[in-house]
Structure formats: structure tokens, C-alpha cells
């Protein structure tokens with residue numbers, strides 16, 4: 001490896017420039033706004049049939065009266081109210097019928113003169129002379145059909161819809177910036193408009209850079225990951241009124257990137273690239289963006305977390321945004337810097353942000369000097385709403401989509417204390433806290449049970465932080481249930497010994513834990529788990545993968561290996577899947593995981609023990625959602641589902 005090219009690359013990487021400017025979020029936004037007008041693009045005319053989802057470019061006045069004439073609102077007779085005064089069942093008023101019937105679409109030819117009435121249908125044109133319509137139910141047709149007897153007096157104007165009552169000619173009926181939905185389409189059609197003037201949609205080029213990226217739909221090679229930013233950014237552009245052009249993946253190559261960016265700015269209003277902007281790659285984007293045209297980079301580095309390496313540039317009058325590669329950082333900076341621009345160009349008003357107050361149950365630390373945004377889930381607690389910071393970092397794709405919102409910690413604070421109230425800005429419309437929050441250890445069995453609950457109308461959500469974390473969260477009142485599998489080494493019992501005052505345990509199911517290894521590995525194949533582990537810890541060439549302290553599985557591993565510290569001991573991932581992936585990919589030779597995961601990864605399995613996966617909850621809780629969960633847990637249907645997944649439901653179900 002110590003060849004010249006390798007040393008050159010290493011030297012180049014360590015020589016990287018510092019970020020050009022580290023701006024505050026406000027400064028960064030200001031510089032971007034000063035350089036790029038955040039205003040609607042010019043308009044274009046589109047047919048009504050394709051206007052759905054577009055934005056009106058100008059206020060719109062109705063060119064006609066709607067309805068265009070005074071019309072009957074009931075089936076009956078057009079007449080003069082004055083002729084009907086005092087009419088009653090006992091003393092009906094007799095009116096002569098005019099010789100025409102005003103069906104819909106028929107223009108009247110005869111006026112209604114005193115003492116006469118004209119038959120009219122709902123929607124028919126009210127004839128000259130008439131000032132009211134009487135309902136057919138309040139009249140009796142005389143046998144000669146030439147007269148009616150009216151049994152109820154009519155008020156002037158009764159059952160007439162006047163011209164322009166709905167929309168008057170010249171009245172502004174729709175405002176510019178209105179998003180055209182089915183309702184607006186109806187109004188435009190009623191005005192007789194076949195076309196409408198809408199804001200041109202901003203054309204946004206979306207690119208991803210990274211040699212490790214592959215497009216969804218293709219096979220993953222070792223070390224590669226799917227390009228998720230491209231898809232998320234493109235969809236978010238559309239959600240904010242833009243037209244996304246997903247240009248795909250560009251390799252980490254200066255010339256290729258420069259060529260792709262140059263092409264993209266020619267034909268788009270905005271270019272959004274993600275990845276390759278932090279240290280190590282930072283000056284590449286910087287050099288390219290400066291070469292593409294003045295003024296080049298406006299901001300590179302914002303005192304934000306997530307989102308520090310964000311880069312904002314303008315070349316040839318076009319904005320170029322380089323989002324950080326980490327998906328949560330990319331989405332967050334998109335939301336803060338790109339979405340407002342796309343909306344403005346598309347003529348849409350700024351997104352309405354709904355903030356909701358929630359208590360923080362736990363201290364959350366933050367970095368001094370950077371405004372930190374913390375993705376959080378909302379949950380109900382006996383004391384009111386709580387904001388649960390999501391345990392996943394900027395590299396996660398799910399943090400942004402699973403969060404109900406985010407709260408910020410100012411740059412001059414090192415954290416927020418437990419019990420403080422934070423203002424959670426909601427992400428997405430109509431986000432409601434779930435009925436039931438489960439925190440603890442992940443299990444695909446629980447994924448299914450939650451699915452069954454959702455089918456029954458209970459909105460349940462799980463947050464995976466491990467058994468001990470779930471129990472601690474339950475004790476702090478952050479959730480309704482803790483999903484756990486903790487073994488007490490002293491009693492050999494699962495879960496119950498850890499509960500403490502006020503908590504009850506619902507038995508869930510049993511999961512077979514065992515040693516996982518690559519099939520065919522003779523150091524494990526055909527042996528007992530205890531025997532294989534004992535041999536493995538004395539062989540320096542065998543690498544293990546451990547689990548995190550506090551997990552139920554770690555307690556098992558400790559029991560297996562005692563004080564031994566074999567290679568791999570300090571590699572302590574937090575899930576069964578991470579253990580199985582490490583073994584399957586050859587980064588480790590053995591670990592402990594549950595049988596269902598071993599099967600999913602095609603690994604060999606030496607059974608160790610059946611662990612109990614149970615649920616702790618507050619004994620006094622009266623939550624209906626909790627009751628529904630406990631009921632679902634004891635359903636035969638649930639038990640059958642769990643068995644098909646390879647779990648043994650607890651006795652009794």
C-alpha cells in the first residue's frame with residue numbers, strides 16, 4: 001500500500017483547506033437571499049386539465065357573473081310575491097299560468113305580469129316581472145292546468161339565486177400564490193376559463209456524488225450504499241412546488257463533477273448536489289464552484305448541527321447548493337435552505353410551521369458554538385407531551401422521516417436540561433403523537449404486533465434503544481411500554497427482577513439465542529455453543545463480534561466468555577442485525593444473535609438459550625391503547641403470527 005500514489009493522496013487529504021467561511025445560520029440565509037432573489041419565476045399559461053398542483057401567478061377576477069342570470073333554486077312557479085300576500089291553506093291565491101315552461105337552459109319569452117306565474121325548474125332563468133319562486137309543494141294545480149292555487153305566501157326574492165351571487169363579474173376570486181387544488185379547478189371552470197396563468201415550475205437538477213453510491217434497483221457491491229439522497233431530494237423538490245430532474249450519481253472525480261455541474265446549471269434554475277462537501281473533499285467542490293462562474297461560493301460551512309458542511313454558491317446567476325452527504329444532514333439543510341428557495345421560485349408562500357411545546361424528559365447535550373437541531377418524536381406522558389430525541393445520528397436516513405419534528409438548542413448553550421420545555425417544530429402535516437409509544441429492544445415479532453395494532457386503529461410507534469434504555473425510559477414516563485429481554489445472572493430470570501416499584505410485566509414471547517457463524521466454518525459447525533465459544537476465545541485467529549453493555553445479549557455473551565477478551569471483544573454494535581452482518585461479511589467469525597436473524601443472513605446457528613422478550617408497563621396505567629396492546633398480545637391470531645416468524649409465544653396465548 002505504501003506506494004507513491006497512496007502517499008500523494010494521503011498528503012492531499014491532510015492538506016485540505018479549512019472551510020472558507022463558517023457562517024451562522026442567519027448569515028448564511030442572508031447571503032443566499034442577497035445573491036439569489038427568492039421570488040416567483042415568470043408565469044406560463046396551462047390548460048385547466050393540467051393545472052392541478054400548480055400555483056396561480058396573479059390574482060384572478062371572475063370574467064363573468066356566476067351564476068350568469070337569476071335562477072330558480074327549486075322546482076315550482078316564478079311569480080310576483082305581491083300577488084301572494086295572505087295566501088294560506090284556508091285562503092289560497094289563484095294565479096294564471098303563462099304558456100311556457102322554463103326548463104333548465106330555456107330562455108324565457110313571456111314576462112310574469114300581475115296575477116300570473118310561470119312553471120320553472122330548479123336552475124331555470126327567472127323571467128322578467130317575477131321576483132320570487134314558489135315551491136311546487138305549496139301549490140295545487142287546477143284540473144284545467146291553466147291555473148294554480150297557492151297555499152303559502154312568497155317573500156320577495158324567495159328561492160331565487162341572483163346573478164353573480166356566487167362570483168360577481170370583476171370580483172377577485174383567487175389570489176396569486178394559491179395552490180390549485182380540485183376546489184380551485186372547479187371555480188376556474190365555473191368562470192369559463194380553459195386555461196390559467198401559473199408560475200413556471202422551478203427546474204431543479206438533483207445530483208449525488210460519491211464513489212460508494214449505487215442507484216436503487218441495482219445490486220450492492222461490498223462497501224457500496226444506495227443513493228437515497230437523490231430520491232429524497234427530488235421528492236422534496238416536488239413537494240415544494242418544483243420540477244425535479246434526477247441526474248443520478250457522479251463519481252468523486254473533479255473533472256466529472258465539474259462537467260456534470262456545468263451541464264446542469266445550463267438548463268436548470270437550481271442545482272442541488274449532495275455529498276463530498278466536508279473536509280477531505282471540501283476544497284474540491286469549492287474549486288469547482290469558483291471555476292463555474294462568479295461569484296462562486298457564498299457560504300461553505302454553517303454553524304449548524306446537523307448540516308455543518310453545507311455549501312451555497314452562485315454561478316452564472318444560478319444557485320448551486322451542495323448538501324452534506326449524511327442523509328439527515330442533507331434533509332435538514334434542504335428543509336432550511338433549499339425548500340424556502342424552491343417555494344419562493346414556485347410562487348408558494350413559506351411553509352407554515354407549527355410549533356408545539358413539549359417537555360424534555362432527559363438532559364440533551366449539544367455542541368457549544370453550533371445551533372443544534374434535534375430530531376424528536378412526540379409522546380404522551382401523564383404530565384403532558386414529551387419530546388423524545390431520536391437516538392440516531394446525522395448518518396441515518398430514518399431520523400428525519402420518523403421524527404415528528406425537531407427542536408433547536410442555541411449555539412451558546414451546551415445542552416437542555418431534563419424537565420425544560422422545548423418548542424418542537426412539526427415536520428409534515430397532520431403529525432399527531434402516537435397513541436402508544438414503545439421503547440426498548442428491537443424484535444421483528446414486535447414489528448408484526450405493532451402492525452396488528454395499527455390494523456385495529458391504534459397508532460403505535462416503537463423507538464429502538466435496547467432493553468435497558470427502554471426500561472429507563474419507562475421509568476422516566478417517556479413511553480407506555482418497555483420492550484425488554486434482560487437476564488438477571490443471579491436469579492437466572494428474565495426481566496421481572498429489573499422492574500422495581502409500580503411496574504408490571506406482560507409476557508411476550510421467547511426467542512432462541514445462539515452463536516452465529518458462517519456455514520461450513522469447522523471451528524463451529526457441529527459443536528455445542530459452549531464448546532465452540534470456549535475454543536474460540538483461546539484461538540487468536542478467531543474474531544468475535546460483541547454486543548453493547550446493557551443489552552440482554554451482552555449478558556449472555558459475558559456468561560459464555562467470562563473474563564476472556566478475545567479479538568473483536570471491543571466491537572460492540574447495538575443490534576442482532578449488526579452482529580449477523582459482521583459475521584456474514586467476514587469482519588468477524590462469530591457472535592450471538594437470535595435464530596430468526598441468523599436465518600435471514602444465511603448463517604449457521606448453535607442454540608444457547610431461550611430468552612424472554614417481554615413488556616414492562618406502569619401498573620396503574622389506564623391507557624386504552626395499552627389495554628389494546630395487552631389484548632392483542634394474548635390473541636390467538638398474534639400467537640400464530642409469532643410462531644410463523646420462529647418465536648414461541650409465552651404460555652397462555
Ligand SMILES: Nc1nc2c(c(=O)[nH]1)N[C@H]1C(S)=C(S)[C@@H](COP(=O)(O)OP(=O)(O)OC[C@H]3O[C@@H](n4cnc5c(N)ncnc54)[C@H](O)[C@@H]3O)O[C@H]1N2
Pocket residue numbers: 208209210212213225226227228229230274275276277278279281306307308309323324325326327329394395
Ligand atoms: N474529518 C472530518 N470529517 C467529517 C466532518 C468534519 O468536519 N471533519 N464533518 C462530518 C459531517 S458534520 C458531515 S454532515 C459529513 C458530510 O460529509 P460530506 O458532505 O463530505 O459527505 P460524504 O463524505 O460524501 O458522505 C458522508 C456520508 O453520507 C453518505 N452519503 C453520501 N451521499 C449519499 C447519498 N446520495 N445517499 C445516501 N448516503 C449518502 C456517504 O456514504 C457517507 O457515509 O462528514 C462528516 N465528516
Ligand code: MOO
Pocket residue numbers: 304305306307308309324326328329394395
Ligand atoms: O453537519 Mo454534520 O451534519 O453535523 O452531521
